[in-house]
Amino acid sequence: MTKPITAAGIMILVDDGKIAVDDPLEKHLPEFRGLMLVTSKTKDKITLGKPTRPPTIRDLLTHTSGITSAWPAGLAEVWSKRDKTLAEVVMAVSQRPLDFEPGSQWRYCNPGMDTLGRVIEVVSGQSYEAFLASRIFGPLKMTDTVFYPTPIQQARSAKTYDRKEGRLVEVPFPLFGPTDGAKYPAPAGGLYSTAGDLSRFYRMMLHRGTLDGVRILSEGAVAAMTSIHTGDLKPGFVDGMGFGFGWGVVREPKGVTASLSPGSYGHGGAFGTQAWLDPVRDSFTILLIQRVNMGNVDNSELRRRLQEYARARIEASP
Amino acid sequence: MRMTAWLLLVAGVVAAPEQPAPLKTTLQEFVDRGEVAGVVAVTGRSTGVVQTEAVGLADVAAGRAMAPTRCSALRR
Known part of the structure; x- marks a missing residue:
């Protein structure tokens, strides 16, 4: 349920005229330039080719970008450790080949949605968290909607079972x-x-x-x-x-x-x-x-x- | 007073056949089955919240009740 709010952040920047949904991702995050596509894969060998087109913001918003949904091996604990910045994580995501041609499949993609968070940072000049706080949570008086709960909010949180x-x-x-x-x-x-x-x-x-x-x-x-x-x-x-x-x-x-x-x-x-x-x-x-x-x-x-x-x-x- | 009671009775007769089981009863069923410790559920319209219910516990060990003000993690 975080993802629709990240998508709303992107659409605010569309409304601001700073992004178009059909912009190639690489226009805003140059580390994605030259993305290659996995054309065949066996246990010992991966063959890469050039995709017919680069992924767009629209592809990322709809989980059809082809960006691999698995984290890079060295970042497998990125959620549990939370010791890397969004910029660092997305830089690593950008160096992996696409799993399929952009727009050709639907595959639920957490790294793709994180990449949109980084787009928000680069285009807005604010951190992702600060942008959402200033453009959504603050104006809507969503005072308990946060990425890093305060000790008081943590004490009010429901435990997970x-x-x-x-x-x-x-x-x-x-x-x-x-x-x-x-x-x-x-x-x-x-x-x-x-x-x-x-x-x-x-x-x-x-x-x-x-x-x-x-x-x-x-x-x-x-x-x-x-x-x-x-x-x-x-x-x-x-x-x-x-x-x-x-x-x-x-x-x-x-x-x-x-x-x-x-x-x-x-x-x-x-x-x-x-x-x-x-x-x-x-x-x-x-x-x-x-x-x-x-x-x-x-x-x-x-x-x-x-x-x-x-x-x-x-x-x-x- | 009699008029008020009569109006309430008429309203009840009109509304009664369409009423579903109370939301709290439905949610409590899942807590009693041991599927979840606690639940908060909301129904609403663009104009505002129609109903909020909280049942069960937010923290079983501490015996803290679930409440609409509890923070929940929105994973995904």
Whole structure:
């Protein structure tokens, strides 16, 4: 659920006229110039060729860039250690060949989303965290939405649990390491937030870019973010989905999305969190839990039951 | 007073058949099953939050209740 907010940061820079979504990535991050493509791979040999075109900002926003979704071997612990800066991590990502031709496949890509965070830094001249704080969290009064929680916010945080032998067991810092002393914000998944703060961000989206008289995104940017840009590809983690800029978009409601309208959009999180917005019914749901190893959390029974409840509740209310 | 009661009764008759199970009951089911320690759930519209519910615990060992103000990690 951090990714749609990173995408919103990019679209703010589009609104500012500093980026176009069809810009080649290398225009803003020159370390990506001359990217090569893996054309064949065996256990002992990799063959590289030149891609037909370089990846664009649009490709990164839709997880179709071809940038490899695996971290470089030497950075395998980048999330748990958090000891590298965003610039250092993205520099390493830039030196790896593409896995597929840009635009030809959908493959969920955390390094790609982190790369967009670095684009925000280079284009805005601010750190990624400072840019989002000044252009989104501050104006929307999202005071508990941070990458590095204060001691007070840490004390208010929910613990994360796994389920082992039928019992819940606390897991300290799964996936991401402690934030104290961390250098790395993780634009692909590093945010902490609350139900109240997230409600304000999603209300801004349903209001097509504004909340309480403050404009965060243009109407055109919201429309672009929440439209399907993945053509005939089959993106997402459940059937019937397309992908927008940072958001999954419901193409054909079915299964867990059956209670949502076509065009609904949202995102999940690795600890089971979910948020889905239905612009046709003018409604949203937020589910905040902190559980690891739940399987496909985008297809969870808890998500389905909440959405079904919300549809009935919203339809019954004036 | 009688008029108020009558109006409430009429409103109840109109709304009752469409009401789903209470959200809190649904969320508590998942806590009781031991699938999650605690849950915060929100439904809303562009105009504001319609309903917020928090059930279960944010910290089992400390016995701290889940609450809408709890910070959660948004991994991904």
